[in-house]
Amino acid sequence: MKINIVGAGPAGLYFALLAKKHNPMHEIQVHEQNPEGATYGWGVVFSDIGLSFLKEADAAFFEEFVAHHERCDYMEIVHQGTHVQVHGNHFSRTSRIDLLRVLRSACEREGIRIEYGRRVEDASALAASCDLLVAADGGNSAVRTQLAQHFRPSFVKRRNKFAWYGTNQRFHPVSLIFRETEHGVFIAHSYQYSPELSTFLVEVDPETWQRAGLDKASEDDSRRFCAEVFRPELGSHELLTNRSLWFEANIVSNERWSHGNIVLLGDALRTVHFSLGSGTRMAMQDAIALHNGVAAHPGDLPAALAAFEAKRRDASSSFQQSASRSLDWYENVANKMKLDPVAFAYDYMRRTGKVSHEDLRQRDPLFARACESFQTAS
Template structure:
């Protein structure tokens, strides 16, 4: 079987790996517009159950991924000066770039054809050449749009604004939710460790708070400085 995966993120790479494991004779191609070491975002979170499923599917890549994870069992909520901790959850985080590198290595080892810096054409175009075309092209999927009448996607856009940041502050003891009440409204964050030195720190607020702060008129540096001030007690 000839298989084309349109998109070389974790989903496209892992599907390609899985197809090769089931039949090494499959010709599997992954088409990705970015470079191998390009990525967006900071960390990826998986549950213990997901890790178990990965190990059952491909023990080798699962072991490589597990070696780079940060683990925690607790979820902590910080609200009006009080910290509430819930335990026994079993989560882990890994840098998205590290995850991509590991999956790329495993895919190459199995003989997957990785084509980077290649803009994918329409799924209909590849369907003429391949037996199976996999849409793994992310949130703003061109394939989903191309076949919207078949997939019938239900997209619900909400009003909260968020920014995905990183910090060298440690959040390695729990998946942490922080709520700060400011004179312009509530601003909240969730943070988690994904390697020895870095944690994801995602900041979110309502449209009203966004407007009150004037985030829309700020530069990137000004937005970051404002977030640092709001969460200074935690950073």
């Protein structure tokens, strides 16, 4: 097959790699609008469940993929200054730059061409020049926008404000920090992803954001303000910026996943809110499912795309439902700030409805017993 892929992110590159290794006769070219080496954001997180899919799909690449990951087996919820640990939550973290570097190198070894600085202005014309066009060009997908009447996307903008920062303070566990201020509640999502750096995502509701004057603050003023809010955890370290502008989560879904020989993949297909930490995992699982569909139905693209959608649609809907419940929890966290730290952590862990008390008992018996003791005492 001749395959064009729009977007050199995890979804597009991983599909390219799997397809080419399975059939070296495929002619694959990746088109990326950004310059080579340009990436935004800090680190990405995989759960042990997410990594198991990658190991099963390509064990040799998996070893290369995880070689430089930072790992931990617990998380911390910081509430009222108390650090509540929840064990049995295995996380593997890496920088987005390193993730893309490893994928890019593997693709280039297989003879996959990656063209940078190329924005696709006419998706239909590009699709006409190949057997399969994979639109893996992110949440603001140009391909999806150009063919919106076919894919029928929908968008839900959530209310909370976010800013992505980094820091040299190393947060070994995945840490959720909740801080009450005179303006309202500030939340930090933080985790170490390299020997020197951690991601530090700040979240705040729009009313608190305005009361704190962040609606009028510059990028640097916002950085300094947020650093002071979380000074007890940051210590002498400052926050670092990389296009760290305030934004709202925009949740994307599509009624149709494919059109002719064009298929959506990753964030172009559906976004999963970062409070679940599963966006990159979902993108790479999409790549696995699309590859399996193409490999199972050689010469029959409609069947391949139907198999891909049958495999992934239910999982996609389930994750988006969980993400919606998680967002609801964060957007209403001010109502929970009076809870005891243990009760607060328990409420947090149960927020999506996907984690039962028995699940928590199996993951971390000590934490489960602490919750039971607290409920009995209450």
